[in-house]
Amino acid sequence: MRSSGRILLAVVLAAWQPLTFASTAGRALATIGFRGWLAAIELAIAGAIAAVSVAAAWSLWTRAPHAVPLARIAVVASAARSVQSLYWTRLPSDVVPGTERVFAAGAIAHAAIWLVFLWWESRSDDRT
Numbered sequence: 001m002r003s004s005g006r007i008l009l010a011v012v013l014a015a016w017q018p019l020t021f022a023s024t025a026g027r028a029l030a031t032i033g034f035r036g037w038l039a040a041i042e043l044a045i046a047g048a049i050a051a052v053s054v055a056a057a058w059s060l061w062t063r064a065p066h067a068v069p070l071a072r073i074a075v076v077a078s079a080a081r082s083v084q085s086l087y088w089t090r091l092p093s094d095v096v097p098g099t100e101r102v103f104a105a106g107a108i109a110h111a112a113i114w115l116v117f118l119w120w121e122s123r124s125d126d127r128t
Contacts, residue, residue, distance in 0.1 A: 079111035
């Protein structure tokens, strides 16, 4: 039986970064030549993080043996991408100046909560 926490994390991982990537790519592709090669690299990395997030979501959903480690990687990469996009980006951003710290703290806290959950899940899996 799947835990409700695993299902919720799978939904978050399957939706958050892929939708963020789609939104960013939709706004940036028309101006990628103007934004330069750093924007193209940043967009490619965002796409890779979205792909890892979807793979982790599917692994959690199917209870694959590698689900928890892959989910940890996806959570950390998503948090790093969120913080990076607040402070340095060549891509379009809708962040109001002066709110970066609040959003960064939220992204880090969100990731920390999921990492604690994954640690707890892996311990409970080891005991069963």
